[in-house]
Amino acid sequence: MTIIVQKTAQLIAGMIFIYGIYIIIHGHLTPGGGFAGGVVIAGSFILITLAFGSDFLRLVKEETGTTIIESIATIMVIFIATAGFLFGTHIFFNNFLPKGTVGQLVSAGVLPLYNIFVGAEVAASIFIIFLSLIIFKEESPK
Amino acid sequence: MITYLMCFALFLVGLYGAITMRNLVKIAISMSIMEFSTFLFFALLGYVEDGVAPIVNPDDPAKIYVDPLPQALVLTAIVIGLATTALMMAVIIRLYRKCGTFDIREIRNLRG
Amino acid sequence: MNPLIPLFVIIPLAAAFLIMIIGRFIRDFNKYFTSLVLLLLVCLTLWSLLKIDGGVSVYKVGGWEPDNYIPIGIYMVLDSFNIIILCIITIVGFLSAVYSISYIKRYTSENYFYSLYCLMIAGMNGVVLSGDLFNIFVFLEISVISAYALVAFGVEKNELEASFKYQVLGGIASFLILFGIGFIYWKTKTLNIADIRVAFTSGYDKKFYLFAQLLILSGFGLKAAIIPFHAWLPDAHSSAPSPISAMLSGVLIKAVGIYVIIRLFFNMFAITENIAVLITTLGTLSMVVGVFLAIGQWDIKRLLAYHSISQMGYVVMSAGAGMILIARGVKPEVASLAIAGGIFHLVNHAAFKGLLFLNAGAIEYRTGTRDLREMGGLAKSMPATSATSFVASMSISGIPPFNGFFSKLVIIIAAVMAKFYLLAALAVIVSIITLASFLKFQRYAFYDKPEYPKEPKPKEVPFPMVFSMVILSIVCLLLSLLIFPGIRETVLTPAIDILTDPLKYSNSILGI
Numbered sequence: 224m225t226i227i228v229q230k231t232a233q234l235i236a237g238m239i240f241i242y243g244i245y246i247i248i249h250g251h252l253t254p255g256g257g258f259a260g261g262v263v264i265a266g267s268f269i270l271i272t273l274a275f276g277s278d279f280l281r282l283v284k285e286e287t288g289t290t291i292i293e294s295i296a297t298i299m300v301i302f303i304a305t306a307g308f309l310f311g312t313h314i315f316f317n318n319f320l321p322k323g324t325v326g327q328l329v330s331a332g333v334l335p336l337y338n339i340f341v342g343a344e345v346a347a348s349i350f351i352i353f354l355s356l357i358i359f360k361e362e363s364p365k
Numbered sequence: 366m367i368t369y370l371m372c373f374a375l376f377l378v379g380l381y382g383a384i385t386m387r388n389l390v391k392i393a394i395s396m397s398i399m400e401f402s403t404f405l406f407f408a409l410l411g412y413v414e415d416g417v418a419p420i421v422n423p424d425d426p427a428k429i430y431v432d433p434l435p436q437a438l439v440l441t442a443i444v445i446g447l448a449t450t451a452l453m454m455a456v457i458i459r460l461y462r463k464c465g466t467f468d469i470r471e472i473r474n475l476r477g
Numbered sequence: 478m479n480p481l482i483p484l485f486v487i488i489p490l491a492a493a494f495l496i497m498i499i500g501r502f503i504r505d506f507n508k509y510f511t512s513l514v515l516l517l518l519v520c521l522t523l524w525s526l527l528k529i530d531g532g533v534s535v536y537k538v539g540g541w542e543p544d545n546y547i548p549i550g551i552y553m554v555l556d557s558f559n560i561i562i563l564c565i566i567t568i569v570g571f572l573s574a575v576y577s578i579s580y581i582k583r584y585t586s587e588n589y590f591y592s593l594y595c596l597m598i599a600g601m602n603g604v605v606l607s608g609d610l611f612n613i614f615v616f617l618e619i620s621v622i623s624a625y626a627l628v629a630f631g632v633e634k635n636e637l638e639a640s641f642k643y644q645v646l647g648g649i650a651s652f653l654i655l656f657g658i659g660f661i662y663w664k665t666k667t668l669n670i671a672d673i674r675v676a677f678t679s680g681y682d683k684k685f686y687l688f689a690q691l692l693i694l695s696g697f698g699l700k701a702a703i704i705p706f707h708a709w710l711p712d713a714h715s716s717a718p719s720p721i722s723a724m725l726s727g728v729l730i731k732a733v734g735i736y737v738i739i740r741l742f743f744n745m746f747a748i749t750e751n752i753a754v755l756i757t758t759l760g761t762l763s764m765v766v767g768v769f770l771a772i773g774q775w776d777i778k779r780l781l782a783y784h785s786i787s788q789m790g791y792v793v794m795s796a797g798a799g800m801i802l803i804a805r806g807v808k809p810e811v812a813s814l815a816i817a818g819g820i821f822h823l824v825n826h827a828a829f830k831g832l833l834f835l836n837a838g839a840i841e842y843r844t845g846t847r848d849l850r851e852m853g854g855l856a857k858s859m860p861a862t863s864a865t866s867f868v869a870s871m872s873i874s875g876i877p878p879f880n881g882f883f884s885k886l887v888i889i890i891a892a893v894m895a896k897f898y899l900l901a902a903l904a905v906i907v908s909i910i911t912l913a914s915f916l917k918f919q920r921y922a923f924y925d926k927p928e929y930p931k932e933p934k935p936k937e938v939p940f941p942m943v944f945s946m947v948i949l950s951i952v953c954l955l956l957s958l959l960i961f962p963g964i965r966e967t968v969l970t971p972a973i974d975i976l977t978d979p980l981k982y983s984n985s986i987l988g989i
Contacts, residue, residue, distance in 0.1 A: 253420065258444055287501075294497040301491045308480070315483045316539045326423045345444070352451050356458065363462060376656065383645060396648050403655045410663050435662070438611055442655060445618045449651075452625055453644050459629075460637045472638050475712045 224274050232274035239267040243346075250338035251331045257338045261345025268350050272357075279361045286354045293347035299340045303333060368409055375402035389457045389467045393450065400446045404439045411435040479534040482553045484521065485563065485606060486616075488514060489599035493592045500588040507591040508578045514595065515571040522567045526560050531971040533985040535608070546987065548669045554608035554986060557971035561820065562605050562736050565827040568952065569727050570598050572945040573720040576835055579939040580720060580842060584631055597623040597724070601732040608986065610658050610668045617654070617733050621647055621700070624729060628717045639712035646709045650699035657692035660685065670745050671983035677747055678980075690752055693741060701734025703793055704763040707786050714785065715778035715847075719838020722778060726785045727831035731823055735789060739796055739819075743976040744983075750804040757797030761903060763790030768910045772917075775849045777837045780918065781830065784873065787907060788826045794900060795819035795888045802895055803977060811895045813973045818887035820972060825880045825956055829872040832949040836866040839942055840922060843935035849918070853926035858935050861943045863923045865950040870919055872953050874912035880957040887960070 246253075247260030277285075304316050318332040329335075379402060382395025411432030419433040457467075464472050492514040500507040533556040541550030574594065581587050600620025607613050625647065629640035662668060664685060665676040677686075699706040714726050742748070742756070767787030774780040796819045802812035839862045840855065841847055856863040872879040875886075885908055892901035929935060937943065958964055975982055 254418075256440075258440060291498055291501075294494040297494045298491060298498075301487060301494075304487070315480070315487070318539070324423075325421060349447075352455075356455070359458065376652070380649065383649065389641070392645060396645065396652075399649070399652050400655075403652050403659065406656065406659050410659060434668075435659075441611075441615060445615070448622055449618070449644075449648060452622060453641075453648075456625075456629055456637055456641050456644065459632055460634075460641065463632075463634050463637065472634070474635055474638060475716070 224276070229274050232270050236267045236270050239270070240264060243267065243342075247338050247342040248335065249328070251334045252326065252328070257341030258345055260338075261342040262349060264342065264346040265349035265353075268346070269353050272353070279358070282354060282358055282361070286351065286358065289347050289351050289354065293344055293351065296340045296344035296347065300337065300344070303336055303340070307333070369406065372402050372406040372409065375405070378402075387468055387470060389460065389469060392469075393453045393457060396453070397446070397450055400442070400449075404442060404446075407435045407439045407442070479536055479555065481521065481525065482534065482536040482555050482606060483538070485518065485602040486599055488518060489595045489602065493595035493599065496588065496592045496595065500591070507588055508574075508581075511574045511591045511595060512571065512578070515567060515574050515598070518567045518598075519571050522560070522563050525555065526564060526968075529555070529557055529560050529971075531557060531974070533975070533982070535986055543987070548667075548672055548987065551612055552608035552669060552671075552986065553606050553612075555606060556975050556982070556985075557968075558740070558820075558975050559605055561824060561968065561972060562732055563602065565824055566598065566601050566605065566728050566732055569827055569831045569949075570724065572949050573723050573831070573835070575941050576723075576838070576945040577718075577720040578941040580718065580838060580942065584718070590627070590630060593623045593627050594721075594724075596620075597627065597729070601729065604733050605736060608670050610661065610670060610673070613737060614651070614654060614658060617700075617737075618651060620729065620733060621651070624721075624725060627721045628713050628725070630718055630721070635712075636716040639709075639716035643709045643713040646699060646706075650696045650706075653692055653699070654696035657689055657696060660689045660692065664689075669986075670741070671986040674745050674747075674980070674983045675987070677745075681747075686746075686749075687752075690742075690746055694738065694752070694756070697734055697738050697741075698759070701730050701738065701789060701793075702786055703759050703789065704766050704786070707763070707767075710786060711779050711782045714782035714834075715776060719778075719834055719841065722782075722838070723831040723834035726782060726834060727827045730785070730789065731827060735792055735823060738793075739976065742800065748800050748804045750801065753797055753800035753804050757794055757801060757900070760790050760792070760794030760797050761900060763787065764794060764907050765790070765903060768907050768914070772910065772914050777840065777847050777849060777918065777922070778834070780914065781833050781837060784911065784914070785826075785830060787911065788822070788830070788873070791885070791888060791904065791907075792819045792823050792826070794904075795822070795891065798892060798895060798897055798900065799977070808895060809977070811891055813977055814887065815891035815895065816976060817969050817973050818884055818891050821887060821959060821969065822881075822884035824959070825872065825884050825953075828949060828953045828956055829869045829879075829881065832865060832869040832946060832953060833873070835942070835946050835949065836862055836869065839938045839946065842938055842942070844929070849921040851931075852922050853930060854923070854928045855935065856923040857927070858929055859937050861937060861946065865946045866923070867919065868950045868953055870915040874915050875908045876912075878954075878957060880953055880959075883957050883960045 243260045243263035246255040246263060247257060250256035250260070307318070308315050320332040324330060376399055379395050379399030382398065383392055386392050386395060411434065413429060413431050416429045416431035417427045419430040460472065461467060492510065496507045496510060533554065536553040538551040538553065543549060581590055584590065597620050600616045600623060603616030604613055604620065607616060625640055625644050628643055629636050661673060664682070665673050667673060667676065702710040714722050717725060742752070764787050767783055767790055771780055771783035771787065774783060795815045799812040799815040799819070802808050802815070837847070839859070840852070843859065844852060846852065868879065872881040875881045885904065889901050889904050892904065959968060
């Protein structure tokens with residue numbers, strides 16, 4: 224892509240990333256949460272890959288790393304659900320951390336942790352979908 | 366009442382597209398139209414007269430809120446729809462590589 | 478509150494994602510880990526079967542207790558009908574996973590295969606265990622999306638076309654189901670199955686009720702492949718890899734199709750006569766049309782797939798006959814007998830149809846072809862495969878002392894006692910034509926010529942495949958013991974009780 228597109232993408236992608244993190248962390252106060260914030264974060268990564276292009280080997284390495292991040296995030300979600308089983312009473316998905324006052328950022332027990340891990344997983348998933356389709360196009364013979 | 370009927374009409378438009386279109390990508394887009402009509406129907410279900418958006422403001426709590434349960438259901442269903450569409454697109458791209466065409470009248474190996 | 482219930486969903490879900498990470502670094506980790514996880518699930522299921530004792534266990538997710546007797550959480554329910562379906566999911570799943578240790582070597586990227594397989598098992602367990610209407614939809618989508626990807630696993634033209642057809646029809650079914658769930662929520666303002674039943678007993682609007690029932694019947698009927706919704710089944714079940722065909726035809730169409738129809742129509746909707754007549758008609762049509770379409774097939778897996786449609790017709794027909802008798806309010810013990818025959822046939826079909834698909838896979842593994850006209854004389858070179866396929870063919874045709882005979886006998890006796898003579902006659906005729914079709918399969922594949930005509934001569938298949946086929950044939954023989962009075966009281970009679978008693982399900986859940 225031309226240099227104007229590349230410079231604009233560099234400027235905007237950072238701000239989109241910060242906006243996505245804001246949506247995820249304030250998931251228990253304003254609408255949004257894990258899913259919507261994860262999609263916005265994936266958008267910033269896709270913008271950079273589209274503007275700069277990549278050669279084939281670097282894309283394959285990125286795909287390996289992103290798959291591992293996605294699997295680790297899902298296992299952390301299941302781990303937090305099981306931690307409610309072990310530390311509180313014998314219930315899965317129990318909300319066992321202290322809940323603060325309504326409206327503060329650090330409140331509502333274990334919900335912000337769920338939002339963060341689900342957001343990481345959704346962002347990794349959508350980026351994987353995009354990367355797989357590009358890798359399939361790159362590796363098929365012309 | 367008329368808005369509910371329009372949601373159902375949109376569902377029928379999507380169904381017509383999925384049945385009669387010949388291009389594979391148009392079939393996938395018609396399936397997306399069908400699922401969006403269901404999301405609109407769900408979001409309409411939770412309307413309460415004189416209700417505000419269901420976000421609690423601790424200084425000034427309102428008396429009547431709109432029903433928040435269908436909104437949570439629609440969020441989950443949107444993510445499921447995304448997964449379905451992504452898988453369909455992947456299969457369409459592979460089919461294009463193997464058969465060289467997007468026309469479903471040419472891809473008819475299995476019969477009988 | 479029974480804390481074991483969510484384990485059936487969480488264990489395969491965690492296993493699926495662990496396989497994705499660790500399978501990249503350690504070779505051969507994925508196959509043995511999947512088999513171990515499924516063996517753990519089989520032990521959990523059998524232990525729960527002995528402990529369930531006719532009661533209903535409820536688990537409220539997150540610990541949200543009902544507020545003023547209105548349920549506000551997501552409920553997961555384990556009762557005597559669920560545990561039977563869980564048994565067949567885990568047992569057939571474990572044996573297919575052992576079978577695929579040596580079968581999947583032909584494909585690349587085995588990591589994704591085992592991960593998707595565990596996700597499919599987690600989704601099916603979630604559908605069977607949930608007591609909440611939208612939860613059924615979410616887990617249904619998880620299992621069905623994994624099934625779409627697994628059908629297209631070897632990416633040739635036939636498999637991709639079959640997967641695309643399955644996706645379009647399955648997608649239409651899912652959106653019909655979602656629309657039906659929206660309708661029911663609109664009128665009753667709750668999503669809990671027991672609570673909806675209580676709301677329906679206090680009065681409902683007749684036209685809306687019929688429309689919601691038709692939407693739900695069409696959606697789940699498409700997943701269960703009853704006529705006229707069967708168009709995807711022959712392509713999808715014949716193009717998939719053989720362990721996946723055994724899982725799809727043996728377990729998936731039962732766990733996400735027939736189980737949900739029986740559960741919702743007996744325990745959630747109040748039974749009306751016109752819907753009962755419609756369900757019986759659809760079941761009878763499936764039975765007859767399926768077997769007539771199956772006779773002329775020369776491809777082994779396509780023949781077995783059409784027979785799946787016919788045998789599912791038996792289950793739906795007998796459940797419908799029970800519904801007609803309950804709606805008219807006459808002869809409750811004959812209704813219980815009909816439903817018992819249907820559920821027994823469901824369990825039997827999982828065992829012998831899974832075994833038949835595994836046999837077809839073994840034949841294809843050694844000879845490389847699926848066409849009956851090119852085979853012959855395999856009985857001498859593949860003794861284990863031919864013996865187990867003989868057991869399965871005799872089971873599906875209804876020859877004593879195998880299990881198919883007892884379940885078809887119960888269905889026919891119930892139809893005669895309820896004076897539905899046409900249904901009984903059709904059941905007998907279809908059974909005879911099934912016998913003809915499977916005698917053709919046995920003759921052309923195993924016994925026609927003295928030896929296999931082409932070089933190289935096939936040997937027996939490797940040990941994991943032989944192991945799972947032999948165990949499944951022993952299960953086929955043992956399942957015929959379910960009809961005896963001692964075992965029947967622990968397994969089948971509590972299941973029928975939960976379904977036919979009008980308010981036992983709702984009162985047990987809401988009272989807890």
